[in-house]
Amino acid sequence: MPGDGNAVRAFHASIEASIWSLVSKLWELNDVPSRPHLSEDDKRCEELFVETHQRDSSGRFVVRLPFARRVDLSISRYAAQSSLLRMERRFQRDSRLLDVYSEFMYEYIRLGHIECVPHHQL
Numbered sequence: 001m002p003g004d005g006n007a008v009r010a011f012h013a014s015i016e017a018s019i020w021s022l023v024s025k026l027w028e029l030n031d032v033p034s035r036p037h038l039s040e041d042d043k044r045c046e047e048l049f050v051e052t053h054q055r056d057s058s059g060r061f062v063v064r065l066p067f068a069r070r071v072d073l074s075i076s077r078y079a080a081q082s083s084l085l086r087m088e089r090r091f092q093r094d095s096r097l098l099d100v101y102s103e104f105m106y107e108y109i110r111l112g113h114i115e116c117v118p119h120h121q122l
Contacts, residue, residue: 041068 038046045066052064091098108114 041066 048066049063054062056062091101105114109116
């Protein structure tokens, strides 16, 4: 309050010994680590890339997906069978859909994206 004789004012100052210490602190702030610290999952993904990457004929990279763990698909068997039966009923009603779908699946087999399950595993 202006004119108040009981007012207390405080000022704080910080003095650096040299310009060198200021520049050094700036470098420390802007220093990027040369090797990032990777988690175990990140390391596994890096290794998977190195082991499985390749380029296809168009120049694109092809890499296996980094699944976190083995997935138990046995619990989804009923849902998959129900879906298959629905598709088979649609194919009976629409032969053109069956032709297009079959060609799509054969193309995926030719490209190596999927493979047929051996009869002994059915």
